[in-house]
Amino acid sequence: MNTVRRKIAAIVGSIGLALGIGLVTAGSAHAGSNGQQIMILNNGGSAKTVLVWGNDQNGNSVKQCFSISGYETWISGWWWKGSMSVYWYDYSTNCSNNNPSNSSYSWTADIPATSSNDWQAIGRPGNTTLDNINRQIEFFDNRHVANSVKVVGYNQNGNLVEGCWATPGWDTAFSGWWWKFGPTLYLYSTSNCSGGYNSTVKTGMGGRDGTWYGATN
Structure with missing residues (x-):
């Protein structure tokens, strides 16, 4: 995999966290003995932000908006476990005011407590639109x-x-x-x-x- 592309994606994810967008409804998660970090796949290419709503590794409910850019964004430093919902917002820079009903697409993922690499990728699965692109x-x-x-x-x-x-x-x-x-x-x-x-x-x-x-x- 292209190392430069990965480094750029990681930097973009960090920028999204730095911007914050001020939508935390619970304390941010920190690295612990269990839980995973997530990487968001923007397969459609049009989403500007994602709202992540789930539990951190300590079982605290966390609801946070992240800026995303490009095909993949690594959300480092936030650890999740169990069922979570992810909402993509096409062309919105603020997760449409933190409202899930305003999202363009949503997906529920189950984040395991342990994994060999501490990362889970979350995309837009299930979209079988037969677009004539390469x-x-x-x-x-x-x-x-x-x-x-x-x-x-x-x-x-x-x-x-x-x-x-x-x-x-x-x-x-x-x-x-x-x-x-x-x-x-x-x-x-x-x-x-x-x-x-x-x-x-x-x-x-x-x-x-x-x-x-x-x-x-």
Whole structure:
């Protein structure tokens, strides 16, 4: 994965925290012995802020608005655990006054108490809009169950193709392969996409042409 892109994303996330937007309804979470930090995937490319509403590692309710920029934003220094709701706000710079009903899209995630890397990726899963655009895929194995991933779908030339990638870690970029029309990811416990797959992830490639799409399980 491109290190420069990751560093820029991390800086953007820190800027969002520094801006604060003044919407904390409980004390901010701090690193502890359990809980995870989150990384927001802005797959549609139009969201400016996200409202995160959940519990920190101590069980305190936290509701906070964060500025996001680009395809991914790392929200470092905030630790979460259990069920949380994330609301994306397209073109809004203040989470539409901290109101979930004004959001453009919402998703409920379950953040585990422990994980091998202390991060969970949260995107806009379930959007299967068949947009005629070309994007590369980055896969985040939140559940740590995939040792390889097979992607089946249409490439930038409209041909039905498939490819297999070993996924030894949490974050794997399928660089150099371009997809459109919502390809499907098949997750395998083996390292070479052999045997039966254990689950699937359906992508929705809506967004901007030539960018990344973050898929999570």
